[in-house]
Amino acid sequence: MAGHMPVDKTYKLFIGGAFPRSESGRTFQVRSADGGLLANVSRASRKDLREAVRAARSAQAGWSSRTAYNRGQILYRVAEVMESRRAEFATALRDTGRPARSARREVDASIDRWVWYAGWADKVHHVLGSVNPVAGPYFNFTVPEPTGVVVIAAPDEPPLMGLLSRLAPAIVSGNTAIVLTGGAASLVAVSLAEVLATSDVPAGVVNVLTCDKAEVLPWALSHLDVNLVDLTGAPDDLGDEVVAGAAENVKRIVGGREGSDPVEASPYVIGDFLEMKTIWHPIGR
Amino acid sequence: MSATAPFIPTGAGSRPVRVAPVDEVALEARAAVLCTRSIKTTSKRAALHLAIRCIDLTTLEGADTPDKVASLCQKAVRPDPSDPGIPSVAAVCVYPEMVGHAVDAVAGTGVAVASVAGAFPAGMSAIDVRTADIADAVRRGADEIDIVLNRSAFLAGDLGRAHDEIATAKEACGPAHLKVILETGELGGYDQIRSASMLAMAAGADFIKTSTGKIPGAATPPTMLCMSEAIRDFADQTGTAVGLKGAGGIRTAKQAWHYLVIVGETLGQDWLTPARFRLGASSLLNDVLLQLGKLDTGRYSGPDYVTVD
Amino acid sequence: MTPPDNDPRTEPFDLDYAPAPQSTAVVDIADEYGLFIDGDFVESRSGRTFATTNPATEEHLADVAEGSKDDVDRAVAAARNAYEGHWGALSGRERGKYMFRIARQIQERARQFAVLETIDGGKPIRESRDVDIPLSAAWFFYYAGWADKLEYAFPGRRVAPHGVAGQIIPWNFPLMMAAWKLAPALATGNTVVLKPAETTPLTALLLADVIRDVGLPPGVVNIVTGAGATGAALVDHTGIDKLAFTGSTEVGKRIQRATSGRRLPLTLELGGKAAHIVFDDSAVDQAVEGIVNGIYFNQGHVCCAGSRLLVQESVAEEFTLRLKRRMAVLRLGDPLDKNTDVGAINSAEQLRRITDMVDAGVAEGADLHQPDCDLPERGYWYPPTVFTGVQQSHSVARDEIFGPVLTVQTFRTPQEAVDKANNTPYGLSAGIWTEKGSRILWMAEQLRAGVVWANTYNQFDPASPFGGYKESGFGREGGLHGLAPYLRAAGRVA
Structure with a gap:
């Protein structure tokens, strides 16, 4: 049988629905447990972040104005495409040293997790919103709304489950996201980007920057057009001053507190990425 | 055309008047704030005197007799026989049958005679009958005519007819002033009250008036505020100043004070004269006299110390 | 009826409430x-x-x-x-x-x-x-x-x-x-x-x-x-x-x-710099009250104060006139008087800040209007103030003043109103006045603010969540x- 020489994948960034290389031209290497080269991964710079924020901002209004039903459908579609690429995700996990069974289990659980969040799209309002019995002739209600553009420092472990457990609750309600991921976890992140690109997720809703998180996070934290940063997968030694940069625009900071669970599945995780808007209207004839 | 039409026709040759919508909750909230206005000392005396000067002292009973009317007129001219400093009221208000007796009783005193007319209080007679009723009251010597809006036409959406009937009544009044009663308690809401106010003014009313006093839901602070705002709007749009009369359920000096505040803060002090502001009432006068007694003596008085007429 | 002009009984009446001070006997302030x-x-x-x-x-x-x-x-x-x-x-x-x-x-x-x-x-x-x-x-x-x-x-x-x-x-x-x-x-x-x-x-x-x-x-x-x-x-x-x-x-x-x-x-x-938006179909008299309550309540010392009036251009002139007429009857003075609408500025420092910011507004070319009102001689006072001819770039339209100062800008379409309203780093509150239900819901959805008051303003209730978006x-x-x-x-x- 004639051998098939494998065609290796180029691991690029995912910005605004396209797969560019880093403007900096930099890459980093991901190697297998036995030292073999798995990939030269694009290493995003602050300028790549800038572009990703632009893409996310311009996609945000459109994404959040979709009906919740439609967002749920689109996310479910992502799960369908992931399902068809189970082997690829499992291989990516295995390549970086995960035992085969464990890798498969993580992939299956991750897809289930995504489906679970997809279903929340048109239900989270029931749990997190309210009608408020004010003492006057007013109809008063509180609705959750997306906070806007969020940057997610994805956890390194577990690579796929950690990423999906933060990304799904962030975008299901209408936020757009920039995922920062690094090291070996980059491989599944890029595969996910390819899934997203071939699902019905509009360009810019999710942007994936493979990078050195410690390098890019400070720029995300001080960026005035970023509404929220999820520090779940932030490096432990991120300096106080760096986190303090978030105060520049009173940015919301979630995740990464001592004792918090990076793979928690809860509507309250969706709530972490939401604002609450309260509306008053008089009741009269 | 609906009873909350944005425009009211004003007849040939003039521009229609615009009608602004009304928010019930905010209107009532504003009226409630105005009713917290507190008044003290010398201002209180002046306000109570003004209230008396703006009263249309009213009796509208099937049992009214010449003597009853004469007694009312006596009270109207000299509300407190022991205190000549107390002013006369603006007018007495009676049925057409009683106009002649009232005219005789107040002759030369400056107190005017107002008559309800036009098949008061329902107005549910043919237009010719109503017009004849008005002309009759004027012929008997009435200075002012109080008629009702045709609520039937208004609520059925026939604004043109409601408007034209008032214009006809205005013609029948001749020199007498015309007050148009909206019967606000029957109109359904403040949007309709504002719309009816604009319609009555556009048709030629000299005064718009809240109620006949014959049904519940008469003058209230928000109703008076709503009509004051309509009057202000009409003046802005046409340059014509129309008066406001509250009637029905006005029994206390405090209520009278609230209405003075509402009119004063909405329409300005120009409206705080009997020429532009009236309170139709029967028992209000005695309560005002009791309050004045308290101011004069420092003691609280009682009903046996004012005359029952 | 005697004609109004020569009626001897129509002597002018001055609607003067006379001071009605709340008794302070109930409080006993220690040294x-x-x-x-x-x-x-x-x-x-x-x-x-x-x-x-x-x-x-x-x-x-x-x-x-x-x-x-x-x-x-x-x-x-x-x-x-x-x-x-x-x-x-x-x-x-x-x-x-x-x-x-x-x-x-x-x-x-x-x-x-x-x-x-x-x-x-x-x-x-x-x-x-x-x-x-x-x-x-x-x-x-x-x-x-x-x-x-x-x-x-x-x-x-x-x-x-x-x-x-x-x-x-x-x-x-x-x-x-x-x-x-x-x-x-x-x-x-x-x-x-x-x-x-x-x-x-x-x-x-x-x-x-x-x-x-x-x-x-x-x-x-x-x-x-x-x-x-x-x-x-x-x-x-x-x-x-x-x-x-x-x-x-x-x-x-x-x-x-x-x-x-x-x-x-x-x-x-x-803080906040709330847009308070008035459409041409609003319940105009209540809208005026809402605007007044939105900015002059508590001397404008309110984080959610409706400090930016955005009024539809087709009614802007008329609305501004109505607003100024209403401002003329605001009663400023002794806060203990039960009839007072506008009290004292909280501190000398705050008064200085308001004064400086209004001065900056004048310097930038906005048109200042303040009704005639006598400010008490002692204490910290600032009259109700409105700026017309204001552009989005003016500091008085961008910075929180935290005082009785309103700016007036115009818009032509609902989208323009939303764009101007949201064009601020703040996002605490917003107000909308229109009689059109679907427009209220659309506007409420578009406005980036934690509290949206439609056909009302500055309402608070313990059952109602309050708080901001963005830098609010x-x-x-x-x-x-x-x-x-x-x-x-x-x-x-x-």
Whole structure:
């Protein structure tokens, strides 16, 4: 049988629905447990972040104005495409040293997790919103709304489950996201980007920057057009001053507190990425 | 055309008047704030005197007799026989049958005679009958005519007819002033009250008036505020100043004070004269006299110390 | 009827209410006030005090202890003791009963609170009597009822208090802000160190009196008066588990910066520059009232004040005239007079800030209008002010003034109104006046603000969440959502 020489994948960034290389031209290497080269991964710079924020901002209004039903459908579609690429995700996990069974289990659980969040799209309002019995002739209600553009420092472990457990609750309600991921976890992140690109997720809703998180996070934290940063997968030694940069625009900071669970599945995780808007209207004839 | 039409026709040759919508909750909230206005000392005396000067002292009973009317007129001219400093009221208000007796009783005193007319209080007679009723009251010597809006036409959406009937009544009044009663308690809401106010003014009313006093839901602070705002709007749009009369359920000096505040803060002090502001009432006068007694003596008085007429 | 012009009875009537001052006999202001720590009033360890004055008269009211770093230490230690001792072990039902008692006492002593609030802060007695104090009592009532029902608040999630909460409140609604902060913190089982604003400490200290009278265990609520340094000592204290701040965006950013390394759970309720949008189909007279209430309520010392009027161009001229006519009958003066609509500016410093910002607006070319009104000679006063001819780039249309100053801009379409309204780093509140229901819902959806008032403005209720988007802060106060900032997740319900 004639051998098939494998065609290796180029691991690029995912910005605004396209797969560019880093403007900096930099890459980093991901190697297998036995030292073999798995990939030269694009290493995003602050300028790549800038572009990703632009893409996310311009996609945000459109994404959040979709009906919740439609967002749920689109996310479910992502799960369908992931399902068809189970082997690829499992291989990516295995390549970086995960035992085969464990890798498969993580992939299956991750897809289930995504489906679970997809279903929340048109239900989270029931749990997190309210009608408020004010003492006057007013109809008063509180609705959750997306906070806007969020940057997610994805956890390194577990690579796929950690990423999906933060990304799904962030975008299901209408936020757009920039995922920062690094090291070996980059491989599944890029595969996910390819899934997203071939699902019905509009360009810019999710942007994936493979990078050195410690390098890019400070720029995300001080960026005035970023509404929220999820520090779940932030490096432990991120300096106080760096986190303090978030105060520049009173940015919301979630995740990464001592004792918090990076793979928690809860509507309250969706709530972490939401604002609450309260509306008053008089009741009269 | 609906009873909350944005425009009211004003007849040939003039521009229609615009009608602004009304928010019930905010209107009532504003009226409630105005009713917290507190008044003290010398201002209180002046306000109570003004209230008396703006009263249309009213009796509208099937049992009214010449003597009853004469007694009312006596009270109207000299509300407190022991205190000549107390002013006369603006007018007495009676049925057409009683106009002649009232005219005789107040002759030369400056107190005017107002008559309800036009098949008061329902107005549910043919237009010719109503017009004849008005002309009759004027012929008997009435200075002012109080008629009702045709609520039937208004609520059925026939604004043109409601408007034209008032214009006809205005013609029948001749020199007498015309007050148009909206019967606000029957109109359904403040949007309709504002719309009816604009319609009555556009048709030629000299005064718009809240109620006949014959049904519940008469003058209230928000109703008076709503009509004051309509009057202000009409003046802005046409340059014509129309008066406001509250009637029905006005029994206390405090209520009278609230209405003075509402009119004063909405329409300005120009409206705080009997020429532009009236309170139709029967028992209000005695309560005002009791309050004045308290101011004069420092003691609280009682009903046996004012005359029952 | 005698014609109006020569009617001898139509002598002009001056609608003059004569002064109607609220009696101050109900309050008894002491010469000196201590800090309220561990159930007792104590002197500051530093021995330092600061003066609080009546801004309407500049009269010196009392000397108040200025909390030092040591005092904050003491207060946090007392709160920690109370949390780990009696209070932490107390059932929600019993916590709630203490809070019901506080609510009742505020109601029973309402007049005293109202008069003191007005004397210390300068706001009209009508507002302290009808808004601040009733809402403060309502806040305790509402959250008292939550204390033994927390397991129903967040389905599927177990919750637990943080522990010791530090709370810093502003001077614009002194007692009400204390109630907004204390009630949810206590209902959820936290203990508190509260720092009132330095210009308005007296009602918080009267509340301390109430707290003692109702028998709340010592240390559950500690009140440390002082200025910025006292607040900074509380912010920097490593013994607190939670911090809630209401105040300016500038200070809020400083606090976020200072606490970010600790990842301290934060609630920030900061500044605003709310758009108040009037369409050509609005209930115009009520809209005018809404605009007036939106900006001149409490002299505009309101973070959610509707300070930017956006009016549809087709009715802008007429609407502005109506607004100016309404402004002309605003009654400015003695805050204790029951007929006063606009009271005193809270402090000399705030008056200076307002004056400077208005001067800047004039310099930038906006048209200033102020109705004729006599400002009292003593005290801090600023007349109701409106700027027309304002552009989006003018500082008066961008920066929070926190005073009775309104800017007027126009728009042509709903989309333009939304674009202008959202074009600000703030996002606390917004107002809409239109009679068209679908447009209200569309606008409400588009506006990036935590509170949207449609056909009303400046309404508050303990059941209604309040708080900002963007640089107006994060976290909500009021309602079910107001519980969350004082609770941490403690696992899932099995």
